[in-house]
Amino acid sequence: MTMSALTERRRTAARTAELAPRLAVLWVPDWPVAAAVLSGAAPAHAPIAVHDSRVLTAVDARARSQGVRRGMRRRTAQGLCPDLELVAMDEGRDVRAFEPVVQAVEGVVAGVEVSRPGLVVLAAGGPSRYVGTEEALAELLVGTVADEAGTECQVGVADGLLAALLAARDGLIVPPGTSAEYLAGRPVRDLLHVATTRESHARLADLSDLLRRLGIGTLGAFARLRAGDVLARFGDVGTQGYRLARGLDARPVSVRRPEPDVTVRADLDPPAARLDTAAFAARRLAEDLQNRLLRRGAVCARLRVLARTEGGSELVRTWRIDGAATATELTDRVRWQLEGWLNGRSGQAPSAPLVRLELVAEEVTPAGTAQDGLWGRRSRGEQQAGRAALRVQGLLGSSQVLTPVLEGGRSPRDQVRLVAWGDEAVGLRPPEAPWPGRIPRPLPATVPDVPWRAELTAADGGPVTVGGRGTLVPAGVVPALLRILPEDGEDAARTSGRGQSRRMRSGSYRITGWAGPWPIGERWWQTTGARSGAYVQLLLDGAPGVLVVVRDGRWWVEGVYD
Incomplete structure (x- = not known):
């Protein structure tokens, strides 16, 4: 046999020594x-x-x-x-x-x-x-x-x-x-x-x-x-x-006994008939599973999610995982899977409340020595606060416990987004982007859920608005009075700032200083979703400063300063 034929045979043997599934x-x-x-x-x-x-x-x-x-x-x-x-x-x-x-x-x-x-x-x-x-x-x-x-x-x-x-x-x-x-x-x-x-x-x-x-x-x-x-x-x-x-698996077949699976489970008493209750238990299980994997210095290639109902039926789903998944990634997979089962479009939701949840880390392999983060472990107070937030979320629902996330935008309302506690706190828009036309800092400390209807008038009682050139109309006018209109005819108190001591009620406020206007024109190229108007900062006598915006000839209180 020639040397070239021997080399080719060895190459062929090497290729066929291990076959991928x-x-x-x-x-x-x-x-x-x-x-x-x-x-x-x-x-x-x-x-x-x-x-x-x-x-x-x-x-x-x-x-x-x-x-x-x-x-x-x-x-x-x-x-x-x-x-x-x-x-x-x-x-x-x-x-x-x-x-x-x-x-x-x-x-x-x-x-x-x-x-x-x-x-x-x-x-x-x-x-x-x-x-x-x-x-x-x-x-x-x-x-x-x-x-x-x-x-x-x-x-x-x-x-x-x-x-x-x-x-x-x-x-x-x-x-x-x-x-x-x-x-x-x-x-x-x-x-x-x-x-x-x-x-x-x-x-x-x-x-x-x-x-x-x-x-x-x-x-x-x-x-x-x-x-x-x-x-x-x-x-x-x-x-x-x-x-x-080469057309093989990412890892070679091991000839030794694999690491045992890591299993965590929780019995739900009373049974969970609501998604938020099941999601609360699932989040705790996912964090416990990830902590056990970290202590063993291991990772898993598959995550099996099992839910058992009062009637004895089981829902099982296996997720393939590549590399070391963080606690957030494991939690998201479990929570999303429960949402798919309980609120999915397939019509195959559980016929009875859930009585047990089980997570199994399969194909466990060593991942090196696990270590704490650069700044060490989370403090005990942080862990207790996190558990308390999860507990309240389990009682009230996943959408009732929210955390603010800063992101990019022009108005104060656009620069903060509320996400459910436990979800990834990442803004959808980069805050470091230029954002031309952004309202100058400082931003209002309080942004109401729904803007307050208001009226802006001059000293003679005439209305004040903003013209097409981005200036106050009538020309040279000085805003003198801000009137906050009541909601649904009620004179409800409105909290401003971080405390509860300073309140604003519907009524009239004398203006002692103002800045602006700052015209805005967003999505002007779209038939729907376009926004235009102008912002004005007002300093009020005996009340916190406010940020007002005019749109389509109407004034709204968009934020309250400390």
Whole structure:
């Protein structure tokens, strides 16, 4: 046997020494857009894009036909497509709307795993043998989802997770043993499709950027490197990407006994018939599970959520997790899953109140030594305050305990958003952006839920307004009196500032100083949602200062200063 033939035999043996599992992936294109339409957040007939306040994260086919692409800034996308409907990203909405699709798949195939909303992973071997062929399995899944969930989808089958994901996007069935060849011409950026957490997405993005800077632009070029060199140069994340590029699993099959599963459960007494009560218990369980994983220095590849009802029935869902999930990410998955079960569109909600919740971390593997954050652990007071807030939330409902989040905007009302306690406290709009026309600081300490109706008059009793040039009308007028009108004919007290001592009642207040006006004109290019007007700051005699705005000739009190 010649040396070249021996080398080729060794390479073939190395490729076949470890075979990746045969996986089927069901993918719903542009799922965040479809979820927005199903939930009523966007019209079905218009081009739609979903954004995270910075760039577009999902775009439908109508918008793509006009040049709109993921990763574009909103202003650029609107310049290409003036009729584009922009919808804020909502992961909870995506999960709730995806539950009917998962239940439809579970009706024909067992062992379904949700990788992320819009993407389902399942083993292809058993189901394909049961229905006859892999082509028949793909046709069955597509037809079932279309009939029962009313959603179009694509199915791909291949060896290994990455190849199956890309095959689903292409609508292909990759023959066994050819996944490496199928992946060879793909860009290294396609590694990002397997990410399920923010941490894993960031690590794979850094890896792909580094590979491209080194001149390794395709998965085939990456797979031709030696495994030892990849580990030495790129570390563990490089090894995972290297195995995926070769059509294998991200981690090799372990020959030793795996770590035992980590299970946490809670019996609900009284049984939980409301979503907020079940979500409160689920949040505590998710935090307990994450703490146990941290103490063991481990991560899990799958999270199984189980809910049992008074009638004895069980609801089970398995989530695929890539890398170390934070406590917030685990909590969100469990809470969203409960919302999908209890408030979903599928009509398969529990027939009785829930009596038990159980979370199981499966495929547990060591993740290195766990350590506290840079500034140490949370103080005892912070932990007690958090538990108290969760308890009140469980009693009153998830939407009754809110926390403010600062974000970008021009008016004080736009610069603060209230989110449910426990949700990610991140603004949808960057506050550090320029925001031309923003109201100058200091901002009002109190912004009422609903602006107060008011009237602004001059010393002679004549009305004061703002003209088209952004100046007070009549010209040269000095505002002298502010009258706050009662609500529904009642003279209700209105609290201003942080304390309860200073109050404002409906009535007339003499103006001792003023600044402005500051004209505003937002979304003038849209037929709906356009806003125009002008803000004026007023200093009142014997009362706190106020920020008033005039719109369509009417004055409103928008905020109260300390």
